[in-house]
Amino acid sequence: MKDIYAWAAIGLIVLTSTTGDVLLSYSMKRVGHVGELLKRRGVLAVLGRVLRTPTFALGLMAMGIAFYSLLFGLSWGNLSLVVPASASLTFVANAVAARLFLHERVGRRRWIAALLVAGGVVLMAV
Amino acid sequence: MTFRKYLVLAGVTVCATAGDSLLARGMKELGNVSLHNLSALLLAILNPWVTAGILLLLAFFACYMSALSWADLTYVLPATSLGYVLVALIARFGFHEVISPTRWLGIALIAAGVGFVAAGPSVTPGRQHLDSPEPSRDPVSQEVKS
Numbered sequence A: 001m002k003d004i005y006a007w008a009a010i011g012l013i014v015l016t017s018t019t020g021d022v023l024l025s026y027s028m029k030r031v032g033h034v035g036e037l038l039k040r041r042g043v044l045a046v047l048g049r050v051l052r053t054p055t056f057a058l059g060l061m062a063m064g065i066a067f068y069s070l071l072f073g074l075s076w077g078n079l080s081l082v083v084p085a086s087a088s089l090t091f092v093a094n095a096v097a098a099r100l101f102l103h104e105r106v107g108r109r110r111w112i113a114a115l116l117v118a119g120g121v122v123l124m125a126v
Numbered sequence B: 001m002t003f004r005k006y007l008v009l010a011g012v013t014v015c016a017t018a019g020d021s022l023l024a025r026g027m028k029e030l031g032n033v034s035l036h037n038l039s040a041l042l043l044a045i046l047n048p049w050v051t052a053g054i055l056l057l058l059a060f061f062a063c064y065m066s067a068l069s070w071a072d073l074t075y076v077l078p079a080t081s082l083g084y085v086l087v088a089l090i091a092r093f094g095f096h097e098v099i100s101p102t103r104w105l106g107i108a109l110i111a112a113g114v115g116f117v118a119a120g121p122s123v124t125p126g127r128q129h130l131d132s133p134e135p136s137r138d139p140v141s142q143e144v145k146s
Helices: A002-031 A034-041 A043-051 A056-076 A079-101 A108-125 B003-030 B039-046 B049-068 B075-079 B080-091 B101-118 B139-143
Strands: none
Touching: A002 A034, A002 A056, A002 A079, A002 B075, A034 A043, A034 B003, A034 B075, A043 A056, A056 A079, A056 B003, A056 B039, A056 B049, A056 B101, A079 A108, A079 B039, A079 B049, A079 B075, A108 B075, A108 B080, A108 B101, B003 B039, B003 B080, B039 B049, B039 B080, B039 B139, B049 B075, B075 B101, B080 B101
């Protein structure tokens, strides 16, 4: 029973955090280089520009749900199960989603890195 | 990639790891949350460990957003995945959870993956005007700017 709760939380984390990551990445690309913006316009201008990006709020909402799913999961499973398991699956889902929705160029180097990290994280969940 | 950018990536890794660990510590104190007392999740914020964890996760979020503004998602995620290795080490030495040989192998694979992606380009070329302080010339940014 404990495991079912933990894995249900993991599934919810993967779905919501992938959605959140893609939306937030999209938003920040639209905002522009934060370091340069900070130097030229200051903190308030950066915050204002980020907060006025509509997809940012959506991404934040998805991340909020992911966060509470994590709290839920951590209360049922071990830190070293819940975090790696949800991370590995989120990682794979994100690679696919970034390619599909963000049109990122995922070359051989990134696929190898993706497989190594995802594989490593799966081994850690065993 | 400048030194400052590597610092931001390190900030993402360390803050996320420390934040998660503090949250775990707090949630273990609170005990199991079941579907019958979900309100306990809202009250969890009052636990000092959980509060500290949330503050660190806010710092993580600032670094993460900064990184995503100049690097691809498929670069930032693997590059900062060293955090899972840190989580395992904290689980081992902080919470005395047992780490099997398979898990140690996983740690090695992740470290190799991080090295692989970090040595490559951080952004898909020619898609964004990432180094320009001005918003890129697309409808969304124009809308945001006005």
